Amino acid sequence: MFVLVRKVCNKLKVHLAINEINILYLKINKPDFYQTKRSNFGLISLIESDLYASWRQALTRNNTMTTKSRCFKIAEEKFKEIQNHFPELKMIINYDDEHVDLSMDIPKQDGVDFEINLNLQNEDELHLATAYIWCQFFSADSEELVDKFYQSVIGLINGEYRILQFVNGDKVYKTLLQKLNGLDWETIYTGYERWRMPWTKVEKNVIQNRTESKLIRTYKASS
Structure with a gap:
């Protein structure tokens, strides 16, 4: 029986300490816990089911904690890198924000x-948020998306990126985050989009840091 338990544990890739295996062995042999009339196959199936359920619960808890702590560390490091990139600018990290x-x-x-x-x-x-665009980069576990987030923040501050809005009257119909690629502006992120009639005319509203932007008017993306 002990050998069979070992095989089940190996199949599930569960690395149990010797004491835990001994406890499991005793548990299996308790007549009030398992019916003595069960076949070895049925008994092992039940053991496998119990072990698998416990293993999945532990793995889920561990993965959740690992992902949370890892992403927090990544975000913290990137925020500090941005601070170091612009040491002349005031930036305030908040570890006690009740909303995020x-x-x-x-x-x-x-x-x-x-x-x-x-x-x-x-x-x-x-998240990268301004009064004119809100960008979400998911997931922080992705090195590519974290780099995209970082480059977007740096580019927005140094003026290499811009926010382009398509507006009509007091409404914003589309908001884009763009970077200059050669002679053309490449869209990095579409932050806001409102359905409009084909005949609705829109104008461009450009928001670009450290540049004398040719603003039509300033609208918030939530307008």
Whole structure:
């Protein structure tokens, strides 16, 4: 029986300590826990089911904690890298934000024409938010998306990226985050989009830091 338990554990890739195996062995042989009339096959199936359920629960808890702590560390490191990239700018990391896991505020100041908020929420979502666009980069477990988030923040601050809005009257119909690629602007993120009639005319509203933007008017993306 002990050998059979070992085989089940190996099949499930569960690495049990010797004491835990001994306890399991005793548990199996307790007549009040398992019916003595069960066949070896049925008994082992039940053991496998119990072990698998316990293993899955432990694995889920461990993965959740690992993902949360790993993404928090990634976000914290990136926020500090952004601070170090612009040491002349005021940036405030908030570890006690009641709405998100971690945030950093970059207030309007010399060198920053509009407020920027960076945050980590729902354990693994990186967000770049302004009054004109809100970008979500999911998941913070993805090295590619974390780099995209980082480059977007750097580009937005140094003016290499821009926010392009399509507006009509007091309504925003589309908002894009773009970077210059050669002579053309490449869209990095579509942050807001409202359905419009084909005949509805829109104008472009450009928001670009450290540049004398040709603003039509300033609208919030939630308008």
